[in-house]
Structures are given as structure tokens and as C-alpha cells.
Amino acid sequence: MRDALFRDAQGIVENLLNDRSLIPDAQPARPLEIIHEDRPRQVHTLFGVIRLRRRYYHHTKARTGRCPLDHGLNLVRGHTPGLARLICRASSQGGSYDDAAQDLHAYLGLNLEGRNFGRLVAEATPLLRQAQAALPTAAGEPIPVLYVASDGTGVPLRRSELNGVAGKQPDGSARTREAKLGCVFTQTSTDEEGQPLRDPDSTTYVGTLEDCRQLGTLLRAEALRRGYAKARTTVYLGDGAAWIWENARINFPDAVQILDFYHASEHAGVLAAALLGAGPPAKEQQSRWCHQMKQTSSDPIITHAQALLEERRAHLPHEQLQTIEREIAYFQTNAERTRYGYFRKQGYFIGSGVVEAGCKTVVGRRLKQSGMFWSQRGGDDLLTLRCMILGPNFTEIWNARLPILQAQRAKPPRWSPSLN
Numbered sequence: 001m002r003d004a005l006f007r008d009a010q011g012i013v014e015n016l017l018n019d020r021s022l023i024p025d026a027q028p029a030r031p032l033e034i035i036h037e038d039r040p041r042q043v044h045t046l047f048g049v050i051r052l053r054r055r056y057y058h059h060t061k062a063r064t065g066r067c068p069l070d071h072g073l074n075l076v077r078g079h080t081p082g083l084a085r086l087i088c089r090a091s092s093q094g095g096s097y098d099d100a101a102q103d104l105h106a107y108l109g110l111n112l113e114g115r116n117f118g119r120l121v122a123e124a125t126p127l128l129r130q131a132q133a134a135l136p137t138a139a140g141e142p143i144p145v146l147y148v149a150s151d152g153t154g155v156p157l158r159r160s161e162l163n164g165v166a167g168k169q170p171d172g173s174a175r176t177r178e179a180k181l182g183c184v185f186t187q188t189s190t191d192e193e194g195q196p197l198r199d200p201d202s203t204t205y206v207g208t209l210e211d212c213r214q215l216g217t218l219l220r221a222e223a224l225r226r227g228y229a230k231a232r233t234t235v236y237l238g239d240g241a242a243w244i245w246e247n248a249r250i251n252f253p254d255a256v257q258i259l260d261f262y263h264a265s266e267h268a269g270v271l272a273a274a275l276l277g278a279g280p281p282a283k284e285q286q287s288r289w290c291h292q293m294k295q296t297s298s299d300p301i302i303t304h305a306q307a308l309l310e311e312r313r314a315h316l317p318h319e320q321l322q323t324i325e326r327e328i329a330y331f332q333t334n335a336e337r338t339r340y341g342y343f344r345k346q347g348y349f350i351g352s353g354v355v356e357a358g359c360k361t362v363v364g365r366r367l368k369q370s371g372m373f374w375s376q377r378g379g380d381d382l383l384t385l386r387c388m389i390l391g392p393n394f395t396e397i398w399n400a401r402l403p404i405l406q407a408q409r410a411k412p413p414r415w416s417p418s419l420n
Contacts, residue, residue: 184226
């Protein structure tokens, strides 16, 4: 029944789009253009493949051309906008492009080749980036607390993309490139015990395989769209990496910076083991320190660790001393970011679990499957698309691309002087 209905729909759509009294495609030829009538093309639609016949304007010197009907229908690599949107969604959600093609076959009965999905995503994503940047700022009342967080996770790239890149392999080479992920979410309430509650469906993501500065630019733009300029308080959560706090300093200078409590606890464990040796005494000391830190700050850890260090300095090997001094310096550097007693009284989150989970769900589930090796551009495009689709505004972004696309096509092409 579905196949029969789709065949009828194919005929209806094909006849409609080939009716030039309804959809004209005649335009005056530009200089050096030759018009070819009834140039055929196959177009993939939601109901299957149809055959279009349209005018083709060929530029004899540039050896390229254009079809006004293709532009008028907003085709994306020979796919109608409705189907292109579904391909983008399926490509970002499935385990691979082939999985996405199989999903669309199961849902719609369409026979599409997954190998073409990556090319469609590569063509659609740059325009979607521009459309996202053009979205208006969120309206409404000022947000009580706006959270911003960022983290990174390795994504496997092709060997050709990693030539000369230093990494963690035994020979010093790299197999991955760090994908930078940022998220923005809001908090308007706490529970009965004063614990913060993340607003439902308030989390949006941005991501890139470019450097940390690019993530900072994307994250600030997303925060501004979400109401950062009017937020009463902005909190920046991070795991302690230097690039994270540098991004916070540059892009969110007024934000309250909070070091993820779990990472601070791990460093407390490393410090206790270096001072007391591995075993139950170090574990018990870590537990006491973490309890004190959660109630107040890391100051008790710094004071106690410095005292223990002075007592035992003469009996500790050089490497162990370096570890102790490095961990004490870590807590001193992050002293303002570990005032957990104050942060909890204010009702703030003290963990960066949202963005860390995002590294697994947003990046890992799609870009880190077994056997995957990406080009940097291909991985970056798909990560961008996945962040958009997992957010609440993908429909707005998709629709906002049309005015941008029309404005681009309205500009006459510029040939090089040698072609004029």
C-alpha cells in the first residue's frame, strides 16, 4: 500500500515540478551564457526519484553553469529540502552514514546510498552555521543562573590528517585530535534540600575539531543567543585544563569559575598517596580532605599538605616531592574555583558532569565508533550538525538558512579577469 501511494505521489510531484506555467525557470542569459532547453536531472524526493527537465545556462569561458529551477527548488545535491533535512538528521543520529541510509529505507522505503550522505552534510553544514549565527537572542525574563561548561575528547582522524602532530603513542605520534565540546544550560530552581536543578531541555551544545579559541567563539555566541547578556549570574564549569580557564577569562570575564569537584577529589587522592603512600591511610586522608573541601574550600588541603611535606621532605625521593609540590600548586592555582562551601550555599552546581556526559553522547556515540577515521573537515561538519540537531532549535536553524541562501544566489557570479 505504501509503495503504491508513493508511486502515485512521485507522478504527481514530477508533473507539478515539470509544469513551467506553475514553476517558471526562464531567465535572461548573462554575458557569455548559452541556454540549453530541457536538460534532464534525477531528483530524490520523500516519495522516491523523479525526473526533472529544466533550463541550463552554460558559461562558455568558465565551463560551468547554473539551473534556475534547481535554485528555486532549493535542491541540496539533487535532494529536495524535506529529504535533505531528514538525511541530515539521520546522518547525525545513526551509527554511520550507511546506518542512516538503512533507517530511511526502513521508515520511508527510500533506496539511498549512504556514501552520498557525507557529501550532502558537507554542503549543508556551512550554510547552517551561518543560519545559526543569525538566530535572534532569546527573549523573556533574565535568567537567574546561566551555566557554561567545556571539555574535550579525542576523535580518531585519518593518518594523512595527523602527519607531524605530536601525540601519546609510544613513537610520539597521534591517532586522534581533540574535539572541543561546550554546553550551555540554565537553572531557575533548587530542590527541597537546596540542591540545584537543571531546567528540563535547557541544554544546548557547540563543538569543533578546531582549536580551543574557536570553541570559545562558538560558546560565547551560543551563550549570547541563550540570554547571557541578561543573565543575573553566569557560572563557568571546567575540569581544570588551562585552555578551559583561558576561554572563560576571555569570553566570560564576569563568570563565577568553578572547578569540577570530582576532578578536585582525584587530585586530592593523588596528593594523599604521594604524601602517605598507597593504601588505606591515603584513602582515609583523601576522604577527610574531600569532606572538608566540600564544606569549605581547598584551603584545609593546602595547609595540611604543606605541613606534612615539611615533616617528611627529608625522607621523600625527588620524584615524589615533585608530585606533591605539583598537586599543592594545583590547589593553590584553583583556590578561588574550589570555594565549594560558598558555591553550595548559593545553590550552584559544583560538577561539570553535563558536558562530560556530552562528550560521550554527543561526540562518542557518533564520531568514535569502531573503525571510524575522519577527515578533520568531515568530522567537524558532522559534530556541528549533531550539536544543532540535539538542541531545541534545529527547525529554526534550517528555516533561517533560506534567506541566506537566496541572498547568496541573488549575487551575480564573478568570473576571473581571464574569463571576461
